[in-house]
Amino acid sequence: MATPPPPPKPPGLAAQPEAGPPLPPIPYEVKQRRDPFSPVVVSQGGKGLQVGSVKLVGIIQGRQSPLALVEAPDGIGYILKPSDTLGDGRVTQIGPDSVTFAVPGAPGQKPGSVTLRLRTD
Numbered sequence: 001m002a003t004p005p006p007p008p009k010p011p012g013l014a015a016q017p018e019a020g021p022p023l024p025p026i027p028y029e030v031k032q033r034r035d036p037f038s039p040v041v042v043s044q045g046g047k048g049l050q051v052g053s054v055k056l057v058g059i060i061q062g063r064q065s066p067l068a069l070v071e072a073p074d075g076i077g078y079i080l081k082p083s084d085t086l087g088d089g090r091v092t093q094i095g096p097d098s099v100t101f102a103v104p105g106a107p108g109q110k111p112g113s114v115t116l117r118l119r120t121d
Contacts, residue, residue: 049087051101054078056116059096068099070116089114 049072057077058069068080068091080099084091089101097118105111 051087051089051103051114051116054086054116056099056118059094059099059118066094066096068094070099 053073054070056068057071060067060069060079062081065082069077070080070086071077078086080086080091080094082091082094086101089103091099092102092113093100098115100113100115103112103114
């Protein structure tokens, strides 16, 4: 009894061409730029930036949602949108002259909120 011929290979499973020589690695030159794979704002629990220590310096009315401009004590500025995290808090609301953060409570306490307002001087 003769054996039937093998079924045809489906398209796309044809023999792969042989790989050429490996490509040399491409170095990433930092040149005083930040690491593109590290987060922009790092939350470090109670050790890092505290929401109560930043200053609200402006509100930008964006096309989709407002943006808050805040400045840390070291002079570094951050542009935040709702749901962004800054230090120990998360932006929950941005008003015409304020930004509200949800912050975790101390052990045994409920989470709270911190509202920063624009200075009017």
